Structure formats: C-alpha cells, structure tokens
Amino acid sequence: MDELDKEILLVLQEKGRISMTELGKEVALSQPAVTERVRRMEEKGIIDHYQAIVRAEKINKPITAFLLFHTKSCENFVTFCNASNEVVELHRISGQYNFLLKVVTETLQSLEVAINEMGTFGDSTTLIVLSSPIEHTKLIPLINN
Structure with missing residues (x-):
C-alpha cells in the first residue's frame, strides 16, 4: 500500500x-x-464491502446500549444474537465478560425485553449511550515502505 x-x-x-x-x-x-x-x-480484502450508514433515530430506534455479557454457552448466544433485530454488533472480548454487544432499539422497555431474553444465556452489565460525539470515524491506513 x-x-x-x-x-x-x-x-x-x-x-x-x-x-x-x-x-x-x-x-x-x-x-x-x-x-x-x-x-x-x-x-486483497482491504476493502471488504460498501454499506449505507443508517441513523437509528431516523428509523425510530433512538435507544443505543452496550452490553458486557458473560455466558458459558457461547455458540448458542452467538446464534441468538444473529437472529436478534436489536443486536447490531457482537464482539468476542477477553476479561471478566466474553462478549460486547451493541444494541439499538425503540424504547427503554424494548431494551429491557431484549436484556431479559438474553438473560437465559448468562449475566450482563448494560451501558446506555447518552450521546456519541464521534461515530464512524475513518481508519487511517499505514503505508508499507
């Protein structure tokens, strides 16, 4: 590059x-x-794909939360998250928790329902987003010399 x-x-x-x-x-x-x-x-896979960035609040999904999640049933939890309309990102992480999820939903009540459904797989800590001063920033590539 x-x-x-x-x-x-x-x-x-x-x-x-x-x-x-x-x-x-x-x-x-x-x-x-x-x-x-x-x-x-x-x-080369440097450019993976192209996509539109949809503003969640413009499609009536103004609530964003991150969940730190611990489960002993990782594969079943991933399958559940793949089927969920609220989970928009899922990351396997190290430490006390083994997953970080980004959830986007209509109301606090629908967030609560989603968290309750996930509760069958393990325990979580929920962090509700108040604002996002930086979103979708560019990745700056390193140059090969």
Whole structure:
C-alpha cells in the first residue's frame, strides 16, 4: 500500500458512493488507474464491502446500549444474537465478560425485553449511550515502505 492507496481509502470512507471518475479527480489519477487500484484493494480484502450508514433515530430506534455479557454457552448466544433485530454488533472480548454487544432499539422497555431474553444465556452489565460525539470515524491506513 502506498500514499495513493491511502488517499483513495480515506476518500472512500468519507464518500462511499463516489464515482471512479470523481475519485480519480480527488486523488489526481485517471479513472482507469483509480479503478484498478480500488479493484486490487477489494481483491486483497482491504476493502471488504460498501454499506449505507443508517441513523437509528431516523428509523425510530433512538435507544443505543452496550452490553458486557458473560455466558458459558457461547455458540448458542452467538446464534441468538444473529437472529436478534436489536443486536447490531457482537464482539468476542477477553476479561471478566466474553462478549460486547451493541444494541439499538425503540424504547427503554424494548431494551429491557431484549436484556431479559438474553438473560437465559448468562449475566450482563448494560451501558446506555447518552450521546456519541464521534461515530464512524475513518481508519487511517499505514503505508508499507
């Protein structure tokens, strides 16, 4: 990865729907050259996929919480979380708890229902998000020399 690849990645993280022509203009490359670089990064798995960022509050899901969760039934818990409409992120972690979940829901009551359903798998600590001053920040790639 060189400086141009880094610039391309930074632009794509900000403007995922940018055309290859516009991307080429932003990084001072021709459209075919920038398209080839993006294709190579996709093939290497550096760019995994493209997605829209949906504002939860705009779709009537204003409650976000993180749950630290401890379970002895990890595979069953992962299966449960995959089927849940409220769990939007699940991370296996080290320490006292073995999972960190991000839950997005409509109300505190629906959050409580979700937590109660998860309770059959183990114990949790809930942290309710009051605000998010930094969201979806860009990853800045290191350059290989």
